[in-house]
Every structure is written in structure tokens, then in C-alpha cells.
Amino acid sequence: MTILELREKRAKAWEATKAFLDSHRNDKGVLSAEDDAAYTRMEQEITDLGKEIDRLERQEALEAELNRPVNKPLTGKPMNGKEDTKTGRAADEYRQNFWNMMRSKAPMPTVLNALQIGTDSEGGYLVPDEYERTLVEALEEENVFRQLAKVIQTSSGDRKIPVVASKGTASWIDEEGVYTESDDSFAQVSIGAYKLGTMIKVSEELLNDSVFDLESYIAREFARRIGAKEEEAFFTGDGTGKPLGILTASGGAETGVTAASATAVTADELMDLFYSLKSPYRKNAVWVLNDSTIKAIRKLKDNNGQYLWQPSLVSGTPDTILGRPVKTSAYMPVIAAGAKTIAFGDFSYYWIADRQGRSFKRLNELYAANGQVGFLGSQRVDGKMILPEAVKVLVQKAGSAG
Incomplete structure (x- = not known):
């Protein structure tokens, strides 16, 4: 079932729940114990559908992230030099050496040198x-x-x-009157x-x-x-x-x-x-x-x-x-x-x-x-x-x- 279908199903369930609530309230505006139990079951269905919608939306976002291309298309001509112009902690070299450091028990001196900036x-x-x-x-x-x-x-x-803790205000001034200070x-x-x-x-x-x-x-x-x-x-x-x-x-x-x-x-x-x-x-x-x-x-x-x-x-x-x-x-x-x-x-x-x-x-x-x-x-x-x-x-x- 799609997210939209689940949302529509939840909306219909909510309409049915509202109708039940309106028709089963007594003259004091409350439900009997039996009707309250039925209402609680109906409301739980709405809550469960909401959780499933949230779950599917998170899954959809994750799949979109995982399906993004991992490589950039080749747009330049060969021999134009290295594409990566990032420096410091944004550089690919830093990233690679960082994770080498995290994985390796005894990193090479060159790895440590590359990590000095970070x-x-x-x-x-x-x-x-x-x-x-x-x-x-x-x-x-x-x-x-x-x-x-x-x-x-x-x-x-x-x-x-x-x-700004307090704002100044304007005031009405008589002709040739003095301006009131208000900062x-x-x-x-x-x-x-x-x-x-x-x-x-x-x-x-x-x-x-x-x-x-x-x-x-x-x-x-x-x-x-x-x-x-x-x-x-x-x-x-x-x-x-x-x-x-x-x-x-x-x-x-x-x-x-x-x-x-x-x-x-x-x-x-x-x-x-x-x-x-x-x-x-x-x-x-x-x-x-x-x-x-x-x-x-x-x-x-x-x-x-x-x-x-x-x-x-x-x-x-x-x-x-x-x-x-x-x-x-x-x-x-x-x-x-x-x-x-x-x-x-x-x-x-x-x-x-x-x-x-x-x-x-x-x-x-x-x-x-x-x-x-x-x-x-x-x-x-x-x-x-x-x-x-x-x-x-x-x-x-x-x-x-x-």
C-alpha cells in the first residue's frame, strides 16, 4: 500500500471515528465504558496508521539517498589534471586517511601526516x-x-x-514641541x-x-x-x-x-x-x-x-x-x-x-x-x-x- 493510500485510509478512519464519537456521546457529553473501549480501538488504528506512514516516509527517503549516483560524470577532457580541488578536511585524501586511521591499529606515518590538519x-x-x-x-x-x-x-x-530587550516608541508632538527620547x-x-x-x-x-x-x-x-x-x-x-x-x-x-x-x-x-x-x-x-x-x-x-x-x-x-x-x-x-x-x-x-x-x-x-x-x-x-x-x-x- 502506498503512502498516499495509507493517508487516505487514515483520513477515512478518522472520519468514522469522529462520527462514532458524535453519535455515541450521552447527554453529559461522555461515552459509556463499552463505547469508550470501541473508540479507543478506533483511535489506536489511526495512531498505528500514522506510525506506518512515518516509517514508509523514512524508508522512501533512505532509498532515495542510497539510489543517488556515487560517481560524478566525466565532463572534462583527459589530461586536464586532477578534478578534486578540495583542501583541508574536505579533501578526498583526508577522508581516505581518516577512515584508514579508524580501521587500522597501526597506521602508516604518511596517514598520520595527512591527518595533522584535523x-x-x-x-x-x-x-x-x-x-x-x-x-x-x-x-x-x-x-x-x-x-x-x-x-x-x-x-x-x-x-x-x-x-532588543525593549523597543522605542513614537509620540504625538505639539507644534514646535520637544521630541520625546525613546531608544x-x-x-x-x-x-x-x-x-x-x-x-x-x-x-x-x-x-x-x-x-x-x-x-x-x-x-x-x-x-x-x-x-x-x-x-x-x-x-x-x-x-x-x-x-x-x-x-x-x-x-x-x-x-x-x-x-x-x-x-x-x-x-x-x-x-x-x-x-x-x-x-x-x-x-x-x-x-x-x-x-x-x-x-x-x-x-x-x-x-x-x-x-x-x-x-x-x-x-x-x-x-x-x-x-x-x-x-x-x-x-x-x-x-x-x-x-x-x-x-x-x-x-x-x-x-x-x-x-x-x-x-x-x-x-x-x-x-x-x-x-x-x-x-x-x-x-x-x-x-x-x-x-x-x-x-x-x-x-x-x-x-x-x-
């Missing part, structure tokens, strides 16, 4: 430029936050970002770099097997481990030894709505959250919430009787709430007392600073007794909310009763 301060080797882009892409695939935030590159030291005031946000690392162990047999794709394996593992830890910090980090997350009380997103219940969200509260965000931010705003919260708000309608959550029929287009895209993350809190369960806003005002180059170091002796070789992968990264008013959050009631 030696980092802690004795590791900076990954080749093109491979680094692969890592960044892998991180973005694994990490929903990188898809939404603004990513910048820093070299060394803190990056000072000027921010913008400026603040600055400082972004540094925190170290995030992981260790990957590979057996010597696999390492020496030329068929084993070491590059893809490391990129995939790096993305899975680092991406998950990054995303958690971008949401909930306290700024101590890690980035300052968007949900932190000081320096994070602003509270837009406090729910009347500790265990539920109403349609009016979602609309209040939508309009608590200033209109200039709303045009690029995205909803971010936990999968379990999506299930809780699927039953909600607006004042015209239209359901707030709408499934997408177009491949690559996300589902929507009140016409704005929906993204989910496991690191957004589930509905509970005092939890910040829904974020809505323009996440490009959260800046992620990558300290350019990711580094790998090979450990030959540490796991030699087990017939394994270790690889240390690390990067330096920071993240901060530049304008807190650009993202609003919904906070559940602090009490235990709803």
Missing part, C-alpha cells in the same frame, strides 16, 4: 567535512528539535548575540559550548571486514545516542553542564496558559494558547507535544463543532491543530500536575550553537582483551532561547484534582 586539542581527529554533514543530517533525522531551531556554527569562545534598549545572550560524547565498541573481526560499513554504522549510532541526549537537553536542560532547555522556568519559553485541570486540556485552553502568542510569531509557529497528549486532545472541537486535530493527506506534510503543524517528542512531558505539556511558537528563536568539528578517537588497548576496539565520538554544543516570547507553553494545574 587534529583536535584532545588528540582525536576531526571528522571529514562531507562526513560531518552526514552526521548533522543524521542528527536532524533523529532529533526533532534540530528541524525547528536555528543552528549556527561557532569556532571558539562564547558567541554573544545582541537582543531601543539592548541585552545580549551568550552561547558557549558543552561537551557531549559517547563511546562505540566494535569487534576486531567486524572492523577488519571490508564489507562492514564503518562510516554508516558510526553515523547511525552517533545520531541515535547524541541526538536523543541533545533533544532531551534542548527541552529540559538546566544550563548546568548542558544547554538551557525551552521548558526551564528561567530563560525558557513563557507561560501562555495555565490549565484549569491537572489531568486534562480543553479546546478553549488550546485556543487561548494559540492567541497568547503574538501574531508575528504565529505564521511560523509549530505545536510540540507528547504522543500521549495528542491522544488526549483528539476529541476536542472548536466553537464551530470542528475537531481541532486534523490528519494530513499530503506526503511530507504534518498533521495540524488549528491549522498549524504538529510535531511530537518523547521529551515533552505527559499530562500531569504542574507539567508543561504543550509548546506552541516559532522555535527558530531557540538557537543551537555547534562548535565546529565533531571528533572521533580510536581506543586500541582498552577493550583489547575482549577483542574489541572502542571509538569515542564527541561534539561541543549549546542551546538557548533568544526571545522567550516567541514560544508559549501550556502548564497543567499544580493541584492533584482536575
Whole structure:
């Protein structure tokens, strides 16, 4: 079944689910235990179809990547000299020698000489430029936050970002009156770099097997481990030894709505959250919430009787709430007392600073007794909310009763 067919099937299932919900609610607006169980089964089918659509879209993207030509066509005439004009860490020679170093227990002196340009301060080797882009892409695939935030590159030291703290205003002036002074005031946000690392162990047999794709394996593992830890910090980090997350009380997103219940969200509260965000931010705003919260708000309608959550029929287009895209993350809190369960806003005002180059170091002796070789992968990264008013959050009631 194609992705489009699955989307159409999910849309039909959603229409049937809505019809069932509307026709089986009692005079109090709730379902009986038996009807609620039936509704839950119908909703689970929608959730399962959504997961299958996401899976097929990822598979389609991977196949497109694998089917890309690996060689450039010959466009020049013979004897025109070498085509590769890249230098430094972008050069083919550097890339080849980097992976020779990763695979070889005792690299040749010529390999080490070629890697001098990419030696980092802690004795590791900076990954080749093109491979680094692969890592960044892998991180973005694994990490929903990188898809939404603004990513910048820093070299060394803190990056000072000027921010307008308050804007000047105009005023009416009488004839020959005095102009009222009203200047913008400026603040600055400082972004540094925190170290995030992981260790990957590979057996010597696999390492020496030329068929084993070491590059893809490391990129995939790096993305899975680092991406998950990054995303958690971008949401909930306290700024101590890690980035300052968007949900932190000081320096994070602003509270837009406090729910009347500790265990539920109403349609009016979602609309209040939508309009608590200033209109200039709303045009690029995205909803971010936990999968379990999506299930809780699927039953909600607006004042015209239209359901707030709408499934997408177009491949690559996300589902929507009140016409704005929906993204989910496991690191957004589930509905509970005092939890910040829904974020809505323009996440490009959260800046992620990558300290350019990711580094790998090979450990030959540490796991030699087990017939394994270790690889240390690390990067330096920071993240901060530049304008807190650009993202609003919904906070559940602090009490235990709803």
C-alpha cells in the first residue's frame, strides 16, 4: 500500500471515528465504558496508521539517498589534471586517511601526516567535512528539535548575540514641541559550548571486514545516542553542564496558559494558547507535544463543532491543530500536575550553537582483551532561547484534582 493510500485510509478512519464519537456521546457529553473501549480501538488504528506512514516516509527517503549516483560524470577532457580541488578536511585524501586511521591499529606515518590538519586539542581527529554533514543530517533525522531551531556554527569562545530587550516608541508632538527620547534598549545572550560524547565498541573481526560499513554504522549510532541526549537537553536542560532547555522556568519559553485541570486540556485552553502568542510569531509557529497528549486532545472541537486535530493527506506534510503543524517528542512531558505539556511558537528563536568539528578517537588497548576496539565520538554544543516570547507553553494545574 502506498503512502498516499495509507493517508487516505487514515483520513477515512478518522472520519468514522469522529462520527462514532458524535453519535455515541450521552447527554453529559461522555461515552459509556463499552463505547469508550470501541473508540479507543478506533483511535489506536489511526495512531498505528500514522506510525506506518512515518516509517514508509523514512524508508522512501533512505532509498532515495542510497539510489543517488556515487560517481560524478566525466565532463572534462583527459589530461586536464586532477578534478578534486578540495583542501583541508574536505579533501578526498583526508577522508581516505581518516577512515584508514579508524580501521587500522597501526597506521602508516604518511596517514598520520595527512591527518595533522584535523587534529583536535584532545588528540582525536576531526571528522571529514562531507562526513560531518552526514552526521548533522543524521542528527536532524533523529532529533526533532534540530528541524525547528536555528543552528549556527561557532569556532571558539562564547558567541554573544545582541537582543532588543525593549523597543522605542513614537509620540504625538505639539507644534514646535520637544521630541520625546525613546531608544531601543539592548541585552545580549551568550552561547558557549558543552561537551557531549559517547563511546562505540566494535569487534576486531567486524572492523577488519571490508564489507562492514564503518562510516554508516558510526553515523547511525552517533545520531541515535547524541541526538536523543541533545533533544532531551534542548527541552529540559538546566544550563548546568548542558544547554538551557525551552521548558526551564528561567530563560525558557513563557507561560501562555495555565490549565484549569491537572489531568486534562480543553479546546478553549488550546485556543487561548494559540492567541497568547503574538501574531508575528504565529505564521511560523509549530505545536510540540507528547504522543500521549495528542491522544488526549483528539476529541476536542472548536466553537464551530470542528475537531481541532486534523490528519494530513499530503506526503511530507504534518498533521495540524488549528491549522498549524504538529510535531511530537518523547521529551515533552505527559499530562500531569504542574507539567508543561504543550509548546506552541516559532522555535527558530531557540538557537543551537555547534562548535565546529565533531571528533572521533580510536581506543586500541582498552577493550583489547575482549577483542574489541572502542571509538569515542564527541561534539561541543549549546542551546538557548533568544526571545522567550516567541514560544508559549501550556502548564497543567499544580493541584492533584482536575
